[in-house]
Amino acid sequence: MSDDRLDPYDSGSLSAPLPGAAEAAAAEGATSPAVGRDEWVARHGANLAGRGGIVGTIQARLASVPWWAWLAVLVAIVALIPVGFESGYVRRVAFDTLIYMLLALGLNVVVGWGGLLDLGYIAFYGIGAYAYAMLSSSHFDVHLPSLVSIPLIVALGAVVGLLIGLPSWRLSGDYLAIVTLFFFQLFITITTNGDDVFGIDLTGGSNGISGVAASVDPLSFFGWELPQLTDAGAFNVAYIYVALVVFVIVFVALRFVNLSRTGRAWRSLREDPLAAEMMGMPINWLKLMAFSFGAAVAALTGTIFASLNAGVFPNTFQFPLLITVYAMVILGGAGSMGGVVLGAIIVNVLLEVLREPGDARYVFYVVVLAGLVAVLRFSVRLVVVLGGTILLGFAVHVITSVVSDRAVAGSPAGGGFLTGAVDRWVVLPDSLGAWAPISYVALVAAVLLLTTISGWWRIAALVPTLYLGAFVWENVMLAKPEPTRYILLGAILVTLMVARPAGILGERRVEIV
Amino acid sequence: MSTLSVLFDASHVLASQRWDEFLQQTINGLTLGSVYALIALGYSMVYGVLKLLNFAHGDVYMVGAFIGFGMIQWLGFRGAGDTWAPVVSTWFVLLVVLAVSMAGTAGLGVAIERFAYRPLRDAPRIAPLISALGVSFFIAYSMQLMFGSQQRDYNAFGIDNGKLFLDGVDIGNVRVPLLRIIIIVSAFVLMLLLWLLVTRTRTGKAMRATSFDREAAAMMGIDIDRVIVFTFVLGSALAGPAGVMFALRAPASVTMGFVAGLKGFTAAVIGGIGSIPGAMGGGLILGMAEAYTQGYISSKWSDLFVFVILIGFMLFRPQGLFGKADIRKV
Numbered sequence: 001m002s003d004d005r006l007d008p009y010d011s012g013s014l015s016a017p018l019p020g021a022a023e024a025a026a027a028e029g030a031t032s033p034a035v036g037r038d039e040w041v042a043r044h045g046a047n048l049a050g051r052g053g054i055v056g057t058i059q060a061r062l063a064s065v066p067w068w069a070w071l072a073v074l075v076a077i078v079a080l081i082p083v084g085f086e087s088g089y090v091r092r093v094a095f096d097t098l099i100y101m102l103l104a105l106g107l108n109v110v111v112g113w114g115g116l117l118d119l120g121y122i123a124f125y126g127i128g129a130y131a132y133a134m135l136s137s138s139h140f141d142v143h144l145p146s147l148v149s150i151p152l153i154v155a156l157g158a159v160v161g162l163l164i165g166l167p168s169w170r171l172s173g174d175y176l177a178i179v180t181l182f183f184f185q186l187f188i189t190i191t192t193n194g195d196d197v198f199g200i201d202l203t204g205g206s207n208g209i210s211g212v213a214a215s216v217d218p219l220s221f222f223g224w225e226l227p228q229l230t231d232a233g234a235f236n237v238a239y240i241y242v243a244l245v246v247f248v249i250v251f252v253a254l255r256f257v258n259l260s261r262t263g264r265a266w267r268s269l270r271e272d273p274l275a276a277e278m279m280g281m282p283i284n285w286l287k288l289m290a291f292s293f294g295a296a297v298a299a300l301t302g303t304i305f306a307s308l309n310a311g312v313f314p315n316t317f318q319f320p321l322l323i324t325v326y327a328m329v330i331l332g333g334a335g336s337m338g339g340v341v342l343g344a345i346i347v348n349v350l351l352e353v354l355r356e357p358g359d360a361r362y363v364f365y366v367v368v369l370a371g372l373v374a375v376l377r378f379s380v381r382l383v384v385v386l387g388g389t390i391l392l393g394f395a396v397h398v399i400t401s402v403v404s405d406r407a408v409a410g411s412p413a414g415g416g417f418l419t420g421a422v423d424r425w426v427v428l429p430d431s432l433g434a435w436a437p438i439s440y441v442a443l444v445a446a447v448l449l450l451t452t453i454s455g456w457w458r459i460a461a462l463v464p465t466l467y468l469g470a471f472v473w474e475n476v477m478l479a480k481p482e483p484t485r486y487i488l489l490g491a492i493l494v495t496l497m498v499a500r501p502a503g504i505l506g507e508r509r510v511e512i513v
Numbered sequence: 514m515s516t517l518s519v520l521f522d523a524s525h526v527l528a529s530q531r532w533d534e535f536l537q538q539t540i541n542g543l544t545l546g547s548v549y550a551l552i553a554l555g556y557s558m559v560y561g562v563l564k565l566l567n568f569a570h571g572d573v574y575m576v577g578a579f580i581g582f583g584m585i586q587w588l589g590f591r592g593a594g595d596t597w598a599p600v601v602s603t604w605f606v607l608l609v610v611l612a613v614s615m616a617g618t619a620g621l622g623v624a625i626e627r628f629a630y631r632p633l634r635d636a637p638r639i640a641p642l643i644s645a646l647g648v649s650f651f652i653a654y655s656m657q658l659m660f661g662s663q664q665r666d667y668n669a670f671g672i673d674n675g676k677l678f679l680d681g682v683d684i685g686n687v688r689v690p691l692l693r694i695i696i697i698v699s700a701f702v703l704m705l706l707l708w709l710l711v712t713r714t715r716t717g718k719a720m721r722a723t724s725f726d727r728e729a730a731a732m733m734g735i736d737i738d739r740v741i742v743f744t745f746v747l748g749s750a751l752a753g754p755a756g757v758m759f760a761l762r763a764p765a766s767v768t769m770g771f772v773a774g775l776k777g778f779t780a781a782v783i784g785g786i787g788s789i790p791g792a793m794g795g796g797l798i799l800g801m802a803e804a805y806t807q808g809y810i811s812s813k814w815s816d817l818f819v820f821v822i823l824i825g826f827m828l829f830r831p832q833g834l835f836g837k838a839d840i841r842k843v
Contacts, residue, residue: 111639119646175831177566178778178823181775182775182824190817319771326643437659440655440658448628477658482657487651487654489647493643493644493646494629497644498644501640
């Protein structure tokens with residue numbers, strides 16, 4: 001922007017255009033902001049996109065690939081998984097990932113587009129699953145065909161979502177969050193205790209609806225059943241394809257909704273509800289619609305989940321699942337459909353890999369290395385940090401082994417080619433005892449402290465922190481995958497909110513004050 | 514005649530039994546309620562100053578219970594079956610346990626504020642809420658990683674050969690155990706101290722001013738950061754003892770924070786969120802309601818009852834019993 005446009009009074013009469021102003025305007029015409037859009041905001045995107053070098057070129061190339069091409073690639077990959085992998089475990093993980101992708105898409109409607117914090121989202125998923133188990137099982141001896149029960153359940157989910165969204169007429173932001181959270185708690189209480197409601201066994205209580213007496217029907221289309229297990233007792237890959245088809249339908253449908261007038265209205269509601277209301281948008285109705293859409297997608301996902309598992313259990317629909325789906329949406333980038341799908345894939349695969357200590361070890365070192373490169377780039381500092389950490393590790397190991405044999409008597413958990421190196425580098429005591437909590441707390445404190453210092457102090461402090469991290473990971477966290485997974489999810493949520501609320505693919509917010 | 518007098522006696526006995534049971538439930542309710550009130554205060558104060566739902570507050574309370582467990586162990590009490598070997602007096606031990614858990618949770622609260630909420634103070638409202646969820650999850654599962662998911666029993670009955678449970682004050686036929694009296698009295702003492710602090714000191718005045726209008730308070734020269742840190746110190750320092758008081762009666766586990774947090778929040782809403790006497794009153798009302806439901810209706814559905822109360826309040830009287838209606842300024 002040239003200076004004379006900033007300060008027109010300097011250049012004489014306003015009515016007479018300055019020589020050269022017309023050319024400047026014409027030159028700017030290509031990039032001039034659309035009507036109603038702040039100029040700086042409009043340029044912000046261009047500034048971000050205009051990154052040079054190899055990274056910039058790759059980004060520009062990737063950005064020019066149309067959305068349906070991405071979707072086609074994804075569908076092709078998922079469709080080939082049953083062909084490429086014999087293992088039932090891998091197939092099952094693929095199916096679960098599809099379920100998570102669907103859940104993330106639904107939550108994205110409420111949180112990403114509507115900007116409403118819906119903490120009862122998993123309850124809708126649970127309602128879908130329980131409704132399917134009631135309408136198509138021996139529990140009440142009702143056996144509706146899938147093509148009847150699934151549309152019914154989706155409609156039910158939408159209606160319940162509408163009802164739960166009703167408080168949003170009166171409650172703003174955080175109050176809404178708490179009402180939905182209590183609705184979730186209500187759902188958990190009812191499903192866990194619902195085996196005796198005035199003498200009627202409604203939900204099967206803590207055993208859920210499952211087993212021989214109340215087995216849930218498989219999906220069936222026009223009388224053609226998809227058994228949950230193959231004749232050999234393995235996972236039936238047909239369910240992957242069913243989930244994939246549902247995913248594509250939901251993705252395309254939501255994409256059109258997002259491009260529609262409603263989608264645009266949702267986004268303006270998220271940015272500023274008051275301004276949206278002033279512009280004449282029916283904000284209450286929009287909030288209800290967002291809730292309802294999200295709930296319908298969740299309920300639909302629930303039916304597939306229940307049909308494959310041949311049962312529903314209250315333990316499935318708990319708080320950790322909610323946090324998992326939130327972590328997916330936030331990590332991928334709330335508001336971006338591609339982002340939340342990517343988030344679901346990353347988080348679910350990561351959580352699966354963490355189950356096995358040998359694989360989890362690679363995750364740690366690869367993520368730490370990638371993080372270091374991302375923050376420090378390929379610089380002297382990176383060399384200093386890496387070299388320092390490696391040297392520190394061997395030094396500490398040698399000193400410790402001289403002081404006490406027992407302090408290095410342990411052996412690394414799991415397998416893999418890194419075990420030998422880890423055994424010589426990380427101090428592995430035969431038992432940690434009280435040192436486990438102490439070292440963990442020290443690690444958390446060290447990482448938090450790192451964020452408060454800067455410059456070479458940070459580089460210097462990074463070295464012992466990294467080694468402490470490796471120590472805790474090898475000694476404390478690898479042995480306990482369950483809490484470790486959820487600790488990572490919690491940390492992902494906090495870190496992203498503080499450092500990068502837009503996630504991987506989300507659009508960064510530009511605040512105009 | 515004789516049959517009539519027998520009938521009369523029987524009804525008399527029944528009435529007195531009913532009265533005793535009612536009294537018993539009331540005392541249960543008061544005990545529960547004072548714990549809820551202490552949790553609710555933390556929610557309420559933070560909400561008043563920051564307009565933030567601190568989802569991690571329930572987990573701060575859980576950490577308080579665990580710190581208390583560690584202290585009791587460290588001071589010489591060795592788990593189930595053993596009896597207390599009093600090197601020092603029981604009173605001293607209880608005081609030390611409460612004080613250390615207060616200090617520990619206050620520190621935790623400050624750390625949470627500094628690293629998870631302060632960077633987000635000017636972010637859109639949904640961001641600190643998600644961050645709070647993350648913190649809550651992080652703390653709960655960090656505790657599980659460090660101490661496992663098994664329940665931790667203070668085994669308070671072993672202290673001084675069950676003195677805390679067997680001794681007490683008799684009201685009619687009902688004996689109120691010493692432990693319950695300790696819990697109720699210390700909760701009220703803490704609340705009284707807080708009340709004095711907020712209404713009678715300069716810092717309290719600054720807190721009230723910040724809660725009324727943060728920007729205006731900042732312009733009047735109030736150090737907002739200090740006030741917010743102080744609020745977190747106070748709120749968390751009340752959650753610690755609440756955790757200890759709860760765990761003296763029932764085993765502590767890493768998952769206890771979630772539901773306790775929900776109930777503390779409900780209590781804060783009933784009383785009017787942001788109001789300190791409201792949080793106390795709301796806590797007591799909620800405790801009573803829960804005790805009576807458990808005693809007279811069903812213990813299985815008592816949580817349901819609590820949630821229905823909350824949703825009712827949220828919808829029909831969001832400002833609570835003692836709060837003022839929030840007028841939205843644009």
